[in-house]
Structure formats: C-alpha cells, structure tokens
Amino acid sequence: MDPTDPRTHDLGFARVDVDRAARTGDPEVVLGQGKRPEQVVALLRTLHERHPDRMVLATRLGPEALDLVAGELPDAHVDEVARAATLGPPPAPRGRVLVVAAGTSDAPVAAEAALSVAAHGAGVARIDDVGVAGLHRLLAVRDELAAADALVVVAGMEGALPSVVGGLVGVPLVAVPTSIGYGASLGGVSALLGMLNSCAPGIGVVNIDNGYGAGVLAARIARQSAR
Amino acid sequence: MDPTDPRTHDLGFARVDVDRAARTGDPEVVLGQGKRPEQVVALLRTLHERHPDRMVLATRLGPEALDLVAGELPDAHVDEVARAATLGPPPAPRGRVLVVAAGTSDAPVAAEAALSVAAHGAGVARIDDVGVAGLHRLLAVRDELAAADALVVVAGMEGALPSVVGGLVGVPLVAVPTSIGYGASLGGVSALLGMLNSCAPGIGVVNIDNGYGAGVLAARIARQSAR
Amino acid sequence: MDPTDPRTHDLGFARVDVDRAARTGDPEVVLGQGKRPEQVVALLRTLHERHPDRMVLATRLGPEALDLVAGELPDAHVDEVARAATLGPPPAPRGRVLVVAAGTSDAPVAAEAALSVAAHGAGVARIDDVGVAGLHRLLAVRDELAAADALVVVAGMEGALPSVVGGLVGVPLVAVPTSIGYGASLGGVSALLGMLNSCAPGIGVVNIDNGYGAGVLAARIARQSAR
Amino acid sequence: MDPTDPRTHDLGFARVDVDRAARTGDPEVVLGQGKRPEQVVALLRTLHERHPDRMVLATRLGPEALDLVAGELPDAHVDEVARAATLGPPPAPRGRVLVVAAGTSDAPVAAEAALSVAAHGAGVARIDDVGVAGLHRLLAVRDELAAADALVVVAGMEGALPSVVGGLVGVPLVAVPTSIGYGASLGGVSALLGMLNSCAPGIGVVNIDNGYGAGVLAARIARQSAR
Amino acid sequence: MDPTDPRTHDLGFARVDVDRAARTGDPEVVLGQGKRPEQVVALLRTLHERHPDRMVLATRLGPEALDLVAGELPDAHVDEVARAATLGPPPAPRGRVLVVAAGTSDAPVAAEAALSVAAHGAGVARIDDVGVAGLHRLLAVRDELAAADALVVVAGMEGALPSVVGGLVGVPLVAVPTSIGYGASLGGVSALLGMLNSCAPGIGVVNIDNGYGAGVLAARIARQSAR
Amino acid sequence: MDPTDPRTHDLGFARVDVDRAARTGDPEVVLGQGKRPEQVVALLRTLHERHPDRMVLATRLGPEALDLVAGELPDAHVDEVARAATLGPPPAPRGRVLVVAAGTSDAPVAAEAALSVAAHGAGVARIDDVGVAGLHRLLAVRDELAAADALVVVAGMEGALPSVVGGLVGVPLVAVPTSIGYGASLGGVSALLGMLNSCAPGIGVVNIDNGYGAGVLAARIARQSAR
Amino acid sequence: MDPTDPRTHDLGFARVDVDRAARTGDPEVVLGQGKRPEQVVALLRTLHERHPDRMVLATRLGPEALDLVAGELPDAHVDEVARAATLGPPPAPRGRVLVVAAGTSDAPVAAEAALSVAAHGAGVARIDDVGVAGLHRLLAVRDELAAADALVVVAGMEGALPSVVGGLVGVPLVAVPTSIGYGASLGGVSALLGMLNSCAPGIGVVNIDNGYGAGVLAARIARQSAR
C-alpha cells in the first residue's frame, strides 16, 4: 500500500478514508464504540484538519471519551444526550428533516439522529413522545409531518409508529428501531421486525439504535430535495 | 385407568374429556389438525351426544375433513372461511364481543374467532380491513370498539393494530397475530412479538393464527360481564 | 403541536397523556425503566396532580428511583418487592382477581401484578409457590381459583402452570412468563412459548415479566364482571 | 362505520382506502398474496375507477391471478417476471431511480422494484448482475450510480452489495435483501442482517423480497429531488 | 480401510457397523430418512443376516419404503402408525417401560417409541391422551406410572406433561417433544424447550419426534433394572 | 389452602413440598438462583428438619449464600467448585454413576452432577478432561465407561462427547451441555443442539449447565439397577 | 457499462464474469438454483467457449436442468448424485484431497465436493460412512487422513466428525455441515454450529450443503501444496 496515497491518512492504528467526502459528499465519521478515548480524539482532530470548513462527527462515545474530547478539543461541541461530539462549523442547511420519537426513553437515539442530520447539511426539527397509544398527539402534528422533506421515526417496543406515520403522509421515511423494552423486545429486534413488516410502504429501516445512519440518509434526501 | 370413569369417554384412538364442561363451563373442542377426517367425525359425534343442548366445535379442518363432516353429519354447520364445523344449537348469547381484523387476508382467523365466540356463548360482531395504515377507518368505529365487552383484534405483518386500539379504548383486548406476511414476518412471529411488546397495556396475546383460543377467552370475559 | 392542548401536559422531557383516563378508563402509568429518578418523581407528581382522587403508579423502578420517590414524595407508597411506587388513594375495588405464582423467585412479578390490579380498581389476592411439580398444592386451591373473576398466572422455567390451571377452571386467565430460569430458558422465552402453545384454551399471554400489563387486563375483566 | 364515507369503498370482502392518494400522494396497491384471483381483479378494477388517470398496481400475483387479470382486464399490463400487473397510464416520470441487482436470480425482485418506481411516478433504469465477487463490473458503472436521484440495490446471499455501493457514492440508497441462497441464508435473513449492519451509512433497508416497498420509497425520493 | 475388517460390512453405498451390538449391546438401526427404499431393504436384510436371533429395526420409512419392505421381505413386520418395520424375533423382554402420550396426534411418535423399546429388549405398555388440560385422566393412572422401570413421555404444543409426571413419580423419565402444534410451536421447538426447562428434576430429553432414541434409552434402563 | 396440610410447610416466602420424597423417593432441593442467602439457609434448615436422616441439597449458590450457609449451618458441607451445599448424612450408595467431562472448564457442572448423584443415593466417580480432540484419552477409559450403571457426560463448545461415548458403550447416558465457549456457542445452545442431534441413540439431554438434573436422573437409574 | 469490455460477456439475462479465471485462477461456476434450465445450458456453453481447455461446472441442478443439459450438451458429463454437470476436460490434478463423509445420506454433498475438487485441478478420493458413533471405522483410516494435502469432512446431525478428525491429524480441514437430520437439527444449523464451535483448531467451515465451496477451497490448498 502506498503510504503517500492522498486518499488515505495513516494514524498508525487507523487508516482514515479522507477521500470519502469526494466520493460520497460526506466526510468519514468516527464510530466511538470499540475505540479508546485517545483514538477518538486523534481521529476527530485528523478529520477536522482535512475538513476544516465542515463539521466532523464522533458518535457512540462513552463518558470517558466525552470527557477527553471536551478536555483535549476545546472547540468541540459535546452532546451528552446524543453521546456524540462535533468539531467545526455546521454546513449550511438545505431542506428540512423532522425527527419523530415515540417515547421519552428514545431520546438518545433521536438526538443522535438530529445531530447527524445537522452535521450532514440539512435542517432539522424534533417531535418527541408521540407514541401510538395516544393517537391524538400524533394527529395533532400531521401537518408538520407532511411539510418535511424527510422523516426519521424512532420507536422501541413494538415499533408501530412508522406504520402509522407512513399511513398519514407520503414523505420519505427512515425508521429507527430502538432497544427500549424488555423481555420479548429482544434488545430491539421486535421493533426492527415490526418496522420491516410495516403495512405502509415507502419506509426504509436502519439498524437498532442507529440514529446516525438514519440521519445521514434523511439529510441526503432533504439536501437534494432542496436543490 | 378405569374405563368406566364417567369423566372420560374412550374412542379407541382418543379419550374424550367429557368432564371438561363441568370443570370449565365449556365442552372440549376438536382440533382437526393432525387428525384423520373420520376421527374428526367420530369426535364431533361423541361430543354432540354428550352435549346435545350445546353447540360443539371442530377447528383447523382441511378440505377432506370439511367434506366428510358435511356428508356424515348433515346437521353440522360447515364454515369454509373459518375452516371449522359446528354441531348442535348455539348457546344463548350473553355479552358482546367485537372481532376486529386489519386486512382481508386475516379473514380466516377472524372467522374462526367469531365462530368460537358464538359457540362459547357470547354475542359477536365483526369489523374488517381497518389496518393502521388508514387510521380514519379505525377512528370511525371508535364508539363501536368502546361499546363491546371484549375485543378480539386480529392482525398480521407488523401486528400494530392492538396497540392502536388499546390506546383508544379500555375494553379487555385479546390480540391474535396471524401468519400473513412474508420474509421477515417469520411466519407470524413478527406480529406476535409486536403484540407482546405493545406500548398499550391490558392486551392478552394468543398463539399465531389461534382464532379459537382468542374466541374462548373473549367469550368468557363477555359472558361474565353480562351476568 | 398546540402546547395548550388540555389532553397533553408537556414536562419538557415528556408529554404526559393526561387524556388517557378519559379514553380508556385508566390513567397513564410511569414505566421507570430508561428514565432518570428525577424524571420518575416529576411524572408521578404530574399524574397525581391531574388524578388526585385516584392512585397513580410507577413501575420498574431501580433502587435509586425507589429512594428518591420515598424522599421526594412522602405520601407515596413504595413496594420494594414489586419495585414500584404509588401515589394517591386506591380506587374502590370492584370484582376480584387472584394472582397465582409458580415459585418463590416469581414473587417480584406477582407483586407487580397484584399492585397493578389494585391500582386499576379491582380486588386482589395471591397464592404463591404452587408449581406443577407439586400438584397437590394446586388441587388444594381449586375452589379459590374457580371463585375469581380473573386469574393472573405467573411462572418461569417451562411455564406450564397456566395450562394446568386452565384445565381446572374456566375463569378468564392472563398468563405472565417470567425470566426465572437459566440456559435454555432463554431469558423467559421458553416460558413465553409454553404459555402461547398451551393445550388449554382461553389464555391470554403478556410479555415476559410484565406483571403490570397482566394486572391491567385482569382488573378490567374483573371490574366489568362486577358491574 | 359510515358506509357513505367517501374515503373508503366497501367491496364486501375489503374496504378500499381510496383516500390514500390524498393523504400520501400515492394510491393504495393490491398485495396479491393471500387473496383469491377474483378479489385481485375486483380490487384492481375499483382502484382504477377511482384513479382513472394514474396507473394502479397489483403485486405478488400467482400464475392464476396473472391469468385472470389478463383475461378479465384486457387493458391491464401483466409483467410475468415481476409477478405483477398494472392498469391505467403511468404517471409522468420525475427524477430518476437506478435499480441495481447482484445476480440473475434476483431479477424478479428487481423487476418488481422497477415497476413500482414507474407506477409511483419516477423514471427508472436497471443494471443487473454486478455482484461483489466481480468488482470490475461494479466499478465500470460508478458514474451511472452517482448520477441517479435514488438507488435501489437488490442482493441475496450475504447481501454485501449495498455496503460496496454505499461506499462508492452518496446517493440515497434503498437496500432490498432477497431470499436467494440456501442453508445459512435462512430464507433471506442473512442478507437482511448484512444490509442492516452495513459499514456504509445512508442505507435504508426494506423487508426480504420487498421490491415494491423499495420502489415506493425510491420514487418518492426521486420525485421530490426533481421538483 | 481394510474391507475384510469383520466389524464393518460394506454394501457399496453404506458401511454397516455390525460390531455395534458387541460394543453397546444393541445392533445398528436403519434410519430410513434420506435413504432410497431399496437401500432400506438391503440394509435391513444385511443386519438381519448378521443378527438372525434378534429383531432389527428400520424407522422413519415413507410409504414407498414401507411398501417395498412388505413386498421384498415377507417376514418383516410393518407398523404403519410408527412408520417403521422390524425383521426377526423380538428379544425376550426384561423390565417394563410405560409410554405415555399427551394427545391423539402424538400417536406416531409414541408408536415408534414403543416399537423401539420392544426391539431393544424391554417390555412395553402405552397410555394415550392424558394431556395436562385434563389432570384427572393423569391422576387416575398414577400407580401405573409409579410401577414402571422407565417412562417415555411424549407431548407436543407446550410440552408440559413430563413436568407434571415428573412431579408425581420418581421413575427415570425420558421426554420426547413432538412437532404437533402450529405458529409459535416452531415445529416442536417450544415443546423441546419446555421439557428442557422442566421444574421437575430427573428428566432426560431427546430430539423432536425422536421416539426411537427415547425407546432405546428407556429399554436400556428397564433391562438393567431387571437384571 | 389448608395451612395445616402436612404435605406442605409454609415459610412465609415459600411453601416447601415436604411430601415430595413420599411421591418421588427424593426430597425437594433448594435452587439457590433468585433466592436471598437467608432464604437459602431457612429452606435448607427446614428440609433438614423434615429429612434428618437424609442429605438435603442446595445448588446454584452465589458466594454470599455459600458464606452464610457455612456460617449459619456449621454442619453443612459446602462445595465451592460445585457452588452447592449439603446438610445431613449421605444416603447409602446403590449402583454406580460415572461423571465424564470434556474439559477443565466444565468442572463446576461436573462437580454439581457428582454431588447430586451422591445426595440422591448412588455411588459416583469422575473422569475429567477427555475431550474428543484427544481420543486416546477416551479410549483408554472405555472399560470404566462400560462398567458404570449410568453415565453423565458433560461438554461445552460443540458438545460432541456424548456421541462418541454413546458409540463406544451401551450404558444409559445423560448428557449435560455447558455454557463453555464463545461466539457461535450461543451460551451453550450449540452444545445442547449437538447432543439432541446425536447420531448415537440412547442419550437423554438436560438443560444447559444442569448438573443437578442430570445427577438426579443418573442416580435414579443406578439405584434401581442395583436393586 | 461498456458492452465491449472483454472481462464480461453479456447473455441478456446474465453478465458472465469471464475474467474470473485471470483474477482467481478458477473460472466462474454456474449455480443452477433459481435459474431456468435453458439459462443453465446457455451459461455452461458460454463458459466452455471461453475456457475450452478447462472443465467448467454447473451445480444445484434440478431434474429438468440435468435432463436439458444431457440433451443439449452431449459432451457434458452429468453426475446425478452430485446434481451437477461438467463440460470440457478436467485440469491435470495437482495435490490430493480426501473427502470424508459421516453417513450415507451425506452422499450428494460429498459427491458435489469431490466433483468440485476435480474441476478445480486437484486429485480426489472419498471415504464414506465413518460417523463418530463407530470410531473403529474412522481410526482404521487414520493414515489415509494424514496423507492428504487437504480434507473435506461432510456431516449432518450433530456435525461432530470434523472435531474428531481434527484431533487425529493436522491436515488443513474444510468442514461441510449438511441438512441431514430432523427436528432440532434445524435444517443443518445444528451441524453448522457444532463445526464452528469445534474444540479442535484448524477447521474452516462452509455453508450448509455447500460441497462446491468446500471443494474449491480444498483444491486450492492441495494445488499449491504440490507446487
């Protein structure tokens, strides 16, 4: 491998894909899980140096990583609820994403999704705690749902919210199952299966608790809807 | 074993539990699956002889069994959609059960549930095709839902209908997942998991496609609600 | 969304469904899992203010939440075995639910079920430690089982108790699998499957360890049986 | 329920949601699975009468249903590979979707996706047989991938194609796992899991073999990208 | 491999383990599943020639294999219910096994178990249709259960019968789950899990529908109990 | 329930089945899992008082329970490897059980099995570390295997040892899968499935890590083999 | 895509990867599953034209495809047991692979593996019916096992054979689980799990029934061992 290939940047423990923004329009993101705090800091710093004009993102950070980022990178923005950090100015938002969550316990995943939307260049708003057991809360926001360029719908337990939202409006919808629940929720698998089997069409599903992936997809949809 | 025990009736291939009505208030029912058509006929006939005043029921009958029952037991009522047959007069209905189904493909299970309710002594009505992707259909029947003594809610795919119904009314609710779906529906397991993880409380779930079991439970609830 | 909608009450982190009692006859309940102790206290207080005449309930509370509730809400009743707390006077009981548990290790789930029954307006009694490996203990209480308006049957491991009880009496039966067991119990999935496949009809099953949901369903059945 | 409600149309066996186009921009589609051929014909005819200006679609049709549609509805277009039929003129296409398939055996699902895109108002093109074991075939079409408004990527077996495509371009991507494979493919579950766990972000996944759902989502994305 | 090794006998398509009786006390048995009818006949004939004094057994025979065995081996005994055939005189029975089955649909597995017991040298009796939903039928045979040297207990659905029997008597018990059931019975997996998690100790479980394996184990226990 | 029923003994938190020895020949055993240390001590003491002449057993004890038993019941014997404790003199051994384990990590389960055999009245010996990857170790003990009245065979990972032992000797064999392994061992499920699908007949399987259940079954077989 | 790219050959329904031999040393193989018989014939013919000097292979052919190949391609060799066909002369064999199978029912998979080895340029021999329940059959061929350059070990049910072989010799071993079995064999998943969890190291596992994949890997190992 050619260490001078400008498309990669070798940190010793990692080979940063600095070419990704050229290929896909979005820079690489640091997945904090399984990485040591100092690796997170080094990766964030490297990505920031390569993309000084555009916010870079690190997700799935534990308390130690959040602390070290705050200490070592004073310009970083740390989001405790989303368990994430960013560095650099956000891109100008194009289009508008609405992040909808079923319950208060889904807040961390919804926050990660919203932050990821912003970091990937779309506008974002949130509506929380509109689970299907209280339909009037959801029906009250129908117009807001219909006005978005893309929806991110976050729910645990039986994961029914995307089906109901997808029957109300025809906006492109990204569904995020969460691991909220117990027993037969099987760590989020029940919500995941519910969303995959939705009787409403036009729903794309991401991995359990994957607010980040949902945010990227929704941002890409919203951005090009606004072009 | 004492072959003269009046609580059982030995047919050679089966030992009919003729005491069940005394213990539980309901006679034994013939589960047709895995039985030969002539066994179904013999069991129906025996149960009818022991319970001449009360409809007896056979479920999960294949085409051959339905035909043989119709031929051998001219007084039997055969329900092709429910894949079931009854013999004898229905009990006087007490209370009222509403059977609600999400899609047209759920009709066989809903029919089995409704027939089982009637055979177990409660009144029954049905509302079909009110899936969660078209909420206005469901909201239009909210008063009917609230007026029942018990609800049987039948749905396949993601199985979200019980959650939405359970958030609209506080009537005792029996949920029946069906095997309608494909791929990640896993033969009805996804709908089953969805119902078990419902965010609305007060929902009891039965086995996949088990309209019979749901009908028995709903009838028992409705009967005693009317006493 | 209209923040002045009287049907919801916005706490910032949660949107309380204060309309639920009007729709379903029962107020919303605080599911403590995944919520911070101070959120539990705030939610309990809000629900109590909206329903001062009727006991409100919080379940799945960890030790910290139980402590904070006891400290912050001196009028609350804390049930350490059920890992739950209530605030406000219990509704006058209508009808009678019997909670039956297979083993001593099932006590927390049985306690949660019993407390939920009481909070939802039905009378309640308990019978513990009557597993199927000692049938004489169960047969000795057959008359008590038959006299109830609804049964909640709690069991872990192979989950056979509902089948045996359901063969003894025809009372509406809510079965609760517990996560008690090891190895092939798969965290309660085996007990759940056993209950769903019961050869006795008329059994509604709830999620693993879901004493609360079982209590709500049983209370609703018992209440209307007594009207 | 009000039978004169203009938002539903009661066929006896089904309650057609003719209001869906008003809510979501797209008319209801007939899911042929589990329906009798004459039901399929009646539903297609009803939907066509309500939406004479816009193609309506029936999917998952068996040979008998395809034959009956061809016989009873001479104006219908029958697509044998996609196992689907349409009636009425296609909407004017807005935006452009590219349907990419890994192997020749994935053709039926890719064809269903492409037909669904067209019926939902977007332009569509296909690239087949570009599995990851022959990367040069995929790299040769990189520019075509990048030029689309939305991608539908269809693959069975290990389902790796979306990961590779998602690393090459940043176009919104809908991934469809297929049931092609054997043994540990578990009827498409392995491909589904592969796509959900993709290391490339921005991928929304639909149910196994669900070309229809993928087509609807991709068409919605492409349509609004062209507005 | 030495083709003259007296411990194996090469049939071209199979290498018969004629030494097995010397090692384990029991000759090899022909598992018919996956073998062609003429292979079954050849294997039965070979085993009979090597063990002329002792019944040899073929199990899991389809209709064609049963017919060919009957035609080609006139001395064979064909058991249509057990889907099995034997050749040669049964060993003198030592000890006594009781085969207990929960439902009439379990008869084929119970019959295979009983035949296997007899072929492996123990006496055998059967009690059928004593499922746990009718306890009086089981309690009526308690003395018979206690008098056996070994029990084979056969049940499908929730598989609760071994738990109840194992709580009534302390006889060595071999439990056989069957594939009888539907939906969440998962082809017998639920019954299997139920038996493995039994709250009664002293139960050994075999594969789903494996009457043969249970019969061998029970016969070995009974034989040595009588020595 | 009659609190004076001599067949049960009410401890407040538990109803001890003191009649079990009369029914099954063996007293009840304390399953420590899910019980508090002081409950374990109280149950052991009660069982000992009812069965002063016969060792009683408590299994699955955590470090705190082991310590409290040692402190509160000085006559108890504590087995740290087996995580178990006994109280009272062992019954005179009848027959002989051999406990065979595949690896050193299986020692706790093998120890629990051996202790359970002794507590249930049979003689016991152990052979450890004879996994199938080193067949000479197993072949060297073939005569010892053949001389036992019953075998308990303990193995984790692929669980192949019972198949190999069951092909060497015809002794009744109880197989115990253990949770030793990682990744695709799925907490012992792979070993369990391996044992259930053994190509050697005559093997009864118990739950994962259930040395106790295996010991009871093996002891019952050995005891009656010696009568 | 450039239709003149010499690395692919477009058949209309498929894009043949004729460059594969240059990249990997082996030509593409036709996987018959999911393809129509005439597609199989066209693909075999095309591959043969591109590789006239080297045998090309089609696997997983149904009876119709086997017949059409025999009729349309008279020079093809059809292997009914392996359900496969070849066209063209076999490569000169380098190195030696031994294919070992546990039972007679595993013959189709073993035959596919052996044919694949030959088509990929290594010598091959077979040993059948050496299951672990008759160890003497396996021990008798230990020297043959040790002399091979690579082993393919085929087994269904518990899949224990690779563990035992892998403990006897240190030859590179490719394990193939088969779908032979019933009940808890879960269509070969149990054998697959057994092989993945083998206590003997140095075993690579392929998909259930994937004799082809195992043959390719073993041939590559054997070929380079002989260079």
Place this chain on the structure above:
Amino acid sequence: MDPTDPRTHDLGFARVDVDRAARTGDPEVVLGQGKRPEQVVALLRTLHERHPDRMVLATRLGPEALDLVAGELPDAHVDEVARAATLGPPPAPRGRVLVVAAGTSDAPVAAEAALSVAAHGAGVARIDDVGVAGLHRLLAVRDELAAADALVVVAGMEGALPSVVGGLVGVPLVAVPTSIGYGASLGGVSALLGMLNSCAPGIGVVNIDNGYGAGVLAARIARQSAR
C-alpha cells in the same frame, strides 16, 4: 486410566494432551477463558517443558492472567492487544500468511490470528483498516493479497470483506467474523452469516472472534505450500 501414559500429563485439574504435536504437528494451546490465572501459568509451564524447542501459546487471557504470566514466567512474551502470551522460541517460518482486517476495532482478533500464525510456524504480515466502504484502500493492496500463501480476513458488522477479497484473488482464504457491531449484529452472528453465505467460493469460516483457529488453519496451509 493409566496415569503413566506418556501421551497425557495430569496436572490435577487438567490432563494435558502432550501427544497432540505428534498426531497433528502442533502442540496443544491453552484456552485461557474459564481458567484461573494460576491454571494458565501451570499449563503454559507444562507445555513449555514438554516442547522446549517450540513456542507454546495461551489465548483469551484476562488482565489478571496476563499479569500473572508476566510475573511468574519472565521468559514469556505477553501481547496485550491479542490478549495472549507465548513461551519459547518461535518455529522457523515456512510460507507466508497475510492477515487482513476491516476496521480498527477488529485489531485484537487480527492480532490473535497473527500471533497464532507465527506460533504455528508460518510467516505473517498484516494489513488493517481496509473495509469495503473504501474500496480504493483494498484495491491498492491487491498484489499483496495475491502473493500470500493463505489469507486470514477479519471483519465485523456485515462481514462483507471476505466476499470482496475472494472475488479479487484465488488464494486460500480463512474468514473470521468479529463481534464488532451493535443491535442487529447480534454479537457477531450477522458477520458470521454473511461470510458463510459469501457469493465468492473458496472461503472457510471460523467461530466469531476466533483468531486463533484461523491462524492455525492458515499456518498449516502456508507451511505445506512451502514444502
């Protein structure tokens, strides 16, 4: 068992298979999981005494075991990343293995594989962080891949890397799924399934996170390729 059998060495708690090197060419390895630190030290010491001329290996060591090994065996080499230790000089390397890893989080498994290759007598090199979402990184090392005698390919999440590598080169390939991922990665099961279903042939898969087993197989292939 003969304690003087030179093929085993009894440590009290374990029976070391010191004959393994004679049978398979490689000495036994200490699997640290489930063993106490002092057992690890004793086993390493014993194996080293028996194989003084050849490196012996202990894997899956926790921090305590790593510390005790370092303290008690000063000649040992401790690899913190691989969580492993070796004692004695490495064998002279024959042939060359390349260990390829998809992400930085896969480093511990890749390190275990590389160390195992070296301990089993082959040369080894590593390439890290070449996941399929950045193909240019992989294409840049194609020649290095093709030059190896065997490849170990390590990946978590969707596990697609072996498919892509196996389509680029025809080198014998051992695939190692890792437990890196979350949600639907199911602890590595998704990556495992992806590798088993690879559309590229010639891939042997080992257990999740089993770098050791992959290293042994790859070393054996490489060694004999160089003979």
